[in-house]
Amino acid sequence: MNTRLKDTSEHSPIDPRILDEAAAWLMQLHASTVTDTERNAWEQWRLRSPQHRQAWERAEQLMNKMGGLPPALSMAALTHSRGNNRRAAIKKLALLMTALPASWATWRVTPWEAWMAEYRTMVSEQREIELADGSQVRLNTATSIDVRFNAVQRLIVLHTGEILIQTAADNAVIPRPFQVLTAEGRLHALGTRFTVRQGEERSHVAVFDGAVAIHPKSGDSGVAQVLHAGNKTVFTAEAIEVSRPADDTDIAWAQGMLLADKMHLIDFTDELSRYRQGIVRCDPVLADLRISGAFPIRDTDRTLAMLQSTYPVRVIYRTSYWVTLVPR
Amino acid sequence: MSIDDSAHLNAVDTLYSDHHDWLVRWLRSRLGCAHNAADLAQDTFTRILASRDATTVCEPRAYLTTIAKSLMVNWYRRQALERAYLDALAHIPETEVPAPEQHLIILETLHEIDRMLDSLAPKVRQAFLLSQIEGLKYEVIAEQLGVSLGSVKRYMQQAFRQCLLLM
Numbered sequence: 371m372n373t374r375l376k377d378t379s380e381h382s383p384i385d386p387r388i389l390d391e392a393a394a395w396l397m398q399l400h401a402s403t404v405t406d407t408e409r410n411a412w413e414q415w416r417l418r419s420p421q422h423r424q425a426w427e428r429a430e431q432l433m434n435k436m437g438g439l440p441p442a443l444s445m446a447a448l449t450h451s452r453g454n455n456r457r458a459a460i461k462k463l464a465l466l467m468t469a470l471p472a473s474w475a476t477w478r479v480t481p482w483e484a485w486m487a488e489y490r491t492m493v494s495e496q497r498e499i500e501l502a503d504g505s506q507v508r509l510n511t512a513t514s515i516d517v518r519f520n521a522v523q524r525l526i527v528l529h530t531g532e533i534l535i536q537t538a539a540d541n542a543v544i545p546r547p548f549q550v551l552t553a554e555g556r557l558h559a560l561g562t563r564f565t566v567r568q569g570e571e572r573s574h575v576a577v578f579d580g581a582v583a584i585h586p587k588s589g590d591s592g593v594a595q596v597l598h599a600g601n602k603t604v605f606t607a608e609a610i611e612v613s614r615p616a617d618d619t620d621i622a623w624a625q626g627m628l629l630a631d632k633m634h635l636i637d638f639t640d641e642l643s644r645y646r647q648g649i650v651r652c653d654p655v656l657a658d659l660r661i662s663g664a665f666p667i668r669d670t671d672r673t674l675a676m677l678q679s680t681y682p683v684r685v686i687y688r689t690s691y692w693v694t695l696v697p698r
Numbered sequence: 699m700s701i702d703d704s705a706h707l708n709a710v711d712t713l714y715s716d717h718h719d720w721l722v723r724w725l726r727s728r729l730g731c732a733h734n735a736a737d738l739a740q741d742t743f744t745r746i747l748a749s750r751d752a753t754t755v756c757e758p759r760a761y762l763t764t765i766a767k768s769l770m771v772n773w774y775r776r777q778a779l780e781r782a783y784l785d786a787l788a789h790i791p792e793t794e795v796p797a798p799e800q801h802l803i804i805l806e807t808l809h810e811i812d813r814m815l816d817s818l819a820p821k822v823r824q825a826f827l828l829s830q831i832e833g834l835k836y837e838v839i840a841e842q843l844g845v846s847l848g849s850v851k852r853y854m855q856q857a858f859r860q861c862l863l864l865m
Contacts, residue, residue, distance in 0.1 A: 386863065392857035396849055402835045421778070432861050434808055440796055445831050446786030447779055447808050449824075474756045663793030673795075680792045 391415065391441035392425040396432075406504075406539055413558050457598075490514040490532065494645045494668065496626070504538035505548065510567075510623050510665070511645050516559045532567035535559065536623050554607045555586040560596070565621060569604070576616040585608055605622040628665045628673065635683070639695060646670040648691030656683060656697060702751075709752035713762070714743055721762050729769065738773060742804035743765045776809055783808065814864045818857055825850050 395412050398404070416426045419683025422571040465575045489498050502519055509515065516626060517547045524546050526533070537559045548559040550566050552573040557566060561578025566573060575582060581598045595610050597603055602616035622629040627660060628645070630638055636657035643650040645667040665673040674685045674693065684698045718739060725735035744753055744764050755761045782804060787795060796804055797839045821843055828834045828842065836850045842849070 389862045390859055393855050393862055397855040398860040400829060400836070400854065401851070402837065428862055428865055432858075432865060435811070439804060439807060439831060440794060441831050441833070442790050442794055443796070443804070444808055445827060446813060447783040447805075448827055449830070518725075621721075625750070659820050659834065663791065665793075676793060 373398050373459055373616075384421055384428070388421050388425045390429070392422075392429045395426075396429050461644050487517045488515070489517070493647050494502075494670070496623075501538075503540055506536040506538075508534040508566060510534070516630055525551060527551045528566055528568050528573075530568055532565060532574075532623070534563070534565045535619065536563045539559060553587075554605055555584065555589075558583040558585065562599075565624075572604050574602070574604050576620040578616065586610060602623070622664070623667060626666060628667045630661045630663055630665065632660045632662055635661055635681075635695065642667075642670060642673060646688075646693075650674075650693045652683075652695040653697060656695060659683070702753075705753050706751055707747075709755065710747050713746065713752060713755065717758055717762055718743070720759065724763065725739070725766060730857060734773070738766060738769050741769050741848055745769070763796065772813075775812065779809055779812055780805060811861075813860045815857065818860060821845065822853040822857050825853040829854060 388390040390562070395415065398408060416422055435570060435652050453668065458677075477624040482630045484664060489497065489499055491511060491513045492646050495511060499507050499509070500509060500519060500525070503524060505524070506550045506593060507517075507526065510532035514529040514530070515531075515534060516527040518525040518527065524540065525537070526549070528550055533550075535548075535550065539561070540546050550557040550559070550570050552566060554559070554571070554573045556572075557564075557575060560581045560583060562577060562582060564575060564577040564580075564582050566575055575597060577597050577599050583594060583595050583596050584603070585594045585603055589608050589610075594611060597613055601613040601617055602620055604611045619631060628641060630637075633641075633659060635652050636654075638661045639650045640651045642665075650670075661677070661681065663676070664682070665676060668672070674695075676683045677683055677695070678698075682698045683695045686694045686696060687693065722732075722735050722739045725738050726732055729735050730740070742762060745765055810840060815826060818826070825839050826841060828839045829836065834842070836847055836854070840847045840850045845853075
């Protein structure tokens, strides 16, 4: 057999017309608004034939390639001039995350009419699930939720940890509200993407698309408040704090990153310890040291090493479960 | 191995023994560096061996220099990219500096992207980088480049297409 012929079959060429269509989908899914109809159409396109799947795999490879690049460095190298936007990678990934459900490890369970399930993650683990109605939930580290879907409601009970929710339009005959229950109250999603975190006697909410109505448990009805995209707040069973702008740092975890922007070291170590078995503490004299940068939360050892190489701190491992940061 | 293949190998063999030294000298006179000249000459023959049918070559030296020239362009571009990369490394915050073992992978990826985007118009390339590396929305890119949203979408589709075809 001719070796050159064998080569071409190994590379299994994809029909250029299908690649054209894949390019069109990539373009469309990166737009700032992608409708459910478009997403469904894309899903159908992708499943049309093995060649279509293959074309999309190539598209995902391209996305992975681009996604793995450090933005500032790459932009500077590729444009041969200096560029600097240290949060760009995350913005980009956040966009992709809403646009490309296929890259999520998703699975579907039983019909949407009635569905109860529990999901949990261990420390430093993350998990993505697609709910029966097409909504997506990403569980951050050490998180536990119940999913309760029935004829009249779509409810998620957040016991511990943090979730990122991307709601889908309900396809039930009578649309059911999508709600999240925390220890402090109830959140009613108004077509949206948002994060909820169960803190100590307080719940944290940040909204990235659409809006969320907050109903504290013990507050009277006048306390309820609608939080719009680009805002975050904290609420107790009685009251809702004044909202503040939400930004990439609030959602960076979904990309496996801890983004710090002049964060106090003491807050930084608190945050980091969520992603690490055991104890991370810092010497009180370092508490006010300001930390900035993007740190990997899946590799907390590396994050600690990065801290040590950049800031005047020394990392002491008493054991791998007991880490202390002291002045260098 | 087919008869075609052995004829091809013989032709490459002949090309190599007759013209390799000449090609190295030719490259050295242009690059001013013996090391790189020897490397590029090697790459030239590797490329011929891998992909071309050397049996039909009638002007061997013109043929060799055509390939060597395209490799040289590639080489210069890679050098420029590496210099820009190193320059950028010196200017970014320390927390953004990739781990040492990642430099090569990143550079390789950058080079690949650079190559894939090579034939695109500057605005198409710029739109693509702003979207895929800086993470800007199409609307913002349109504003920055002073073009319509429709143009940005067209640019993006073109760039995606180019990448998918060349991957």
